[in-house]
Amino acid sequence: MTFQNGASREKKTFKEKLFSMVQEADVQEKTALREAQSLDKKTLAIMMLLDGRPQAFVDFFNLTHGRLGNASTSGRGEPPLPQESLLLLKNHLVKVDTATRAGKMDEVCSSYKTLSKYFNELGRLPYSDFFLKQAVTISQKTGWVAGELEALQALGAVYEQMQDVLAAVTCHEKRLALAMENMIEADSESALLSLTAVYLGQAEGEEKTSQTAAALTSYSKCLSAAERAGEDAVRAKAHFRMGMIHFQEKRWQEAIYHLRQFVEDGAASMGDKVAEGVAHTALAQSLRENHDVEGSVALLEDYLETAQRGGDQHGPAMACCSLGTVYFEKKEFQKAVAYFERFYEIARSLNDRPMLDTARFNLGVARGSLRMPAYMQLVNGDLPVLMQWKNSRAGLI
Incomplete structure (x- = not known):
């Protein structure tokens, strides 16, 4: 019994020592932490x-x-380091x-x-x-x-x-100039890619805020950098946006140049079927405004041949509408009706209510204009009978 009590006291003493060592280590760790924090x-x-x-x-x-x-971060509410x-x-x-x-x-x-x-x-x-x-x-x-x-x-x-675009542009331009001065091709190409992306972002921001003159300048710089860097998709986008800005501001010659560049060379690399349709429609209208109706018609008919094979149908819908309008203005009502019918069918398949309303109205007007000569011939050919009927309705005979 005495031996068991002694063994128990030894175990207890060992546990106490171990616990004491753990406590001391904990205290030392906390002290070191306080010293570091101090x-x-x-x-x-x-x-x-x-x-x-x-x-x-x-x-x-x-x-x-x-x-x-030269800058200061004081007063910006930033937490301390x-x-x-x-x-x-x-x-x-x-x-x-x-x-x-x-x-x-x-x-x-x-x-x-x-x-x-x-x-x-x-x-x-x-x-x-x-x-x-x-x-x-x-x-x-x-x-x-x-x-x-x-x-x-x-x-x-x-x-x-x-998001400091001007500073980023300045920085990349300095890098490009330095790389070209020292004939370091890899850095020149990398700087051009960076500039292309920054110019594009700058131009898009300016366009969104209606700074169209500044946007055109930035898109022009983006276009130049993209051509030098071999970035075909960005080059195409720059042509498209510049063309649309000129189109909206009725500068037909400039719109024709940039939109034609996009349509003929860049649309495929950009891979945007909606933009392709918009560009063809805007280019066709620009050609008409520039008194090239035949060129406008040829452009849209060629586009329809390729666009109808698949993909987004908004472009073909707009092309059909434009062709119908051209032929209506030329008083070729049979062709106008044919294109407006295609426009109506596409609009119905797209389930686009505003487009469908426009298509229905255009088709109705074109059909009415097509039938008007026959109607007037009928009226003129039997005018005495018509007058007699009208007079009898009015109680004059």
């Missing part, structure tokens, strides 16, 4: 100053107080300071790019912008073309994320 931005800044890093101190102070070069971000920032700024003193500018740029990527992933784009600008400046000062090209590419992408 390294706030003020403490970290002072540490850099005491360590003889004045430039790192200045950069750290400005960055943690929202002073990013987390502890790990402060430590990373401090460490890399010290690396930058050390590398600068040693003349190792590639290491300086590397640290700036690392910081830019980190803050980009954190969603702090102004910080990413700041560090990439620093990398560009350092690369320019040292004549490091490859580093400048890489930094400009990343900076342009950041501006695109920030």
